[in-house]
Amino acid sequence: MTKKKVLVTGGAGFIGGNFVQYMVEKYPNYDIYNLDLLTYAGDLTKHGVIEEEENYYFIKADIGDRESMMELFQKENFDFVIHFAAESHVDRSITDPEIFVRTNVQGTQVLLDAAKEFGITKFVHVSTDEVYGELDFDPNTFFTEETPLQPNSPYSASKASSDFLVRAYHETYELPVNITRCSNNYGPYHFPEKLIPLTISRVLNDQTVPVYGDGKNIRDWLHVYDHCAAIDLVMHEGLSGEVYNVGGHNEKTNLEVVKTIIETLGKSEELIEFVTDRLGHDKRYAIDPTKLEKLGWEPTYTFETGIAQTIQWYLDNKEWWERIISGEYQNYFEVYYKEILN
Numbered sequence: 001m002t003k004k005k006v007l008v009t010g011g012a013g014f015i016g017g018n019f020v021q022y023m024v025e026k027y028p029n030y031d032i033y034n035l036d037l038l039t040y041a042g043d044l045t046k047h048g049v050i051e052e053e054e055n056y057y058f059i060k061a062d063i064g065d066r067e068s069m070m071e072l073f074q075k076e077n078f079d080f081v082i083h084f085a086a087e088s089h090v091d092r093s094i095t096d097p098e099i100f101v102r103t104n105v106q107g108t109q110v111l112l113d114a115a116k117e118f119g120i121t122k123f124v125h126v127s128t129d130e131v132y133g134e135l136d137f138d139p140n141t142f143f144t145e146e147t148p149l150q151p152n153s154p155y156s157a158s159k160a161s162s163d164f165l166v167r168a169y170h171e172t173y174e175l176p177v178n179i180t181r182c183s184n185n186y187g188p189y190h191f192p193e194k195l196i197p198l199t200i201s202r203v204l205n206d207q208t209v210p211v212y213g214d215g216k217n218i219r220d221w222l223h224v225y226d227h228c229a230a231i232d233l234v235m236h237e238g239l240s241g242e243v244y245n246v247g248g249h250n251e252k253t254n255l256e257v258v259k260t261i262i263e264t265l266g267k268s269e270e271l272i273e274f275v276t277d278r279l280g281h282d283k284r285y286a287i288d289p290t291k292l293e294k295l296g297w298e299p300t301y302t303f304e305t306g307i308a309q310t311i312q313w314y315l316d317n318k319e320w321w322e323r324i325i326s327g328e329y330q331n332y333f334e335v336y337y338k339e340i341l342n
């Protein structure tokens with residue numbers, strides 16, 4: 001196997017962190033560079049098991065810093081860029097959209113410029129199903145790669161904008177790219193501002209769980225390990241210029257997700273608290289992954305096996321999430337949920 005240099009942006013975050021670990025372990029012959037600004041969502045303790053490995057490097061940097069990115073790409077000559085770094089939380093984008101444009105749109109453009117200037121084998125842009133907007137509750141409708149982009153939140157609009165830039169750099173400059181659009185991830189190291197880890201951590205602390213609106217909105221859940229395997233496949237086998245949807249047909253209402261967690265932890269459903277709905281709350285997401293399946297991918301977790309593994313992980317790694325919810329997160333939670341939570 002030829003030695004390759006892989007730049008992973010956002011490798012201190014939830015999915016990027018799991019991907020870095022997956023790559024370091026699966027490809028001892030590749031050098032894996034984790035570039036991350038370490039915002040509130042970045043955390044390096046998750047790399048305790050790999051930080052001594054010879055094929056792992058960490059670079060603290062801002063993807064929006066053009067000079068540093070140009071210098072880095074010139075020096076390292078990367079083969080692959082796997083781009084996860086982003087502001088990723090929809091609720092934060094509703095309160096403060098500007099940083100989403102700066103990081104997700106401008107940051108992506110800087111990376112594309114650096115990749116174009118110094119040459120790469122493949123730029124994989126990790127995007128999201130949210131760029132397609134929302135589906136209604138007809139269970140026979142799905143997002144395909146041909147579904148028009150109709151983002152509804154500042155977060156998804158910033159991701160859709162970056163998708164268009166990636167496409168444009170392929171069409172205009174022939175930059176070799178892929179875009180992946182995955183459904184909702186869950187699993188180890190998921191930041192506790194998102195529904196599943198928020199529910200697990202609050203239920204374990206006997207706190208109420210805020211459910212937006214009537215709890216009937218549907219998300220299509222995929223275990224993060226299955227997402228990592230999908231990106232591995234796309235980076236190596238994806239046809240340049242193509243978009244690949246990633247999802248495992250695990251549609252659940254938010255209420256079903258919350259009730260499953262409460263039941264597994266042996267607590268009372270009285271912990272559920274219905275609160276004011278999210279502005280512009282997308283009704284339903286559901287992915288048609290046929291194109292990726294034809295490339296050779298299939299998920300290994302069902303929602304039932306994945307959520308059991310995830311709950312067990314949060315039980316076994318209390319010190320990780322307890323440290324996070326006692327930091328900056330505490331302030332975010334109090335301010336954001338002040339109006340809507342009793």
Ligand code: NAD
Pocket residue numbers: 009010011012013014015016017035036037038039040041042043061062063064083084085086087088089103107126127128129159181182183184185186191
């Ligand atoms: P996350 O918020 O957990 O992690 C984002 C990481 O990016 C953090 O480590 C943060 O420090 C880093 N970062 C932020 N701004 C940066 C900057 N300017 N320069 C360098 N690093 C910066 O996000 P996540 O949930 O792991 O999502 C990763 C990617 O996957 C995002 O692009 C997101 O849009 C996409 N995605 C997420 C999901 C999901 O369910 N979480 C689903 C599909 C796609």
Ligand code: DAU
Pocket residue numbers: 088089090091127128129130182183184185193194195196198210211212213217218219254278285
């Ligand atoms: O679909 C992929 C997207 O999934 C990613 O692109 C995003 O980065 C990721 O954050 C996620 O977005 P969602 O908005 O779907 O995830 P979140 O966990 O924030 O919310 C999931 C559902 O739960 C959503 O319908 C809103 C609801 N919710 C969320 C929170 C935080 C609640 O009812 N209460 C809450 O407190």
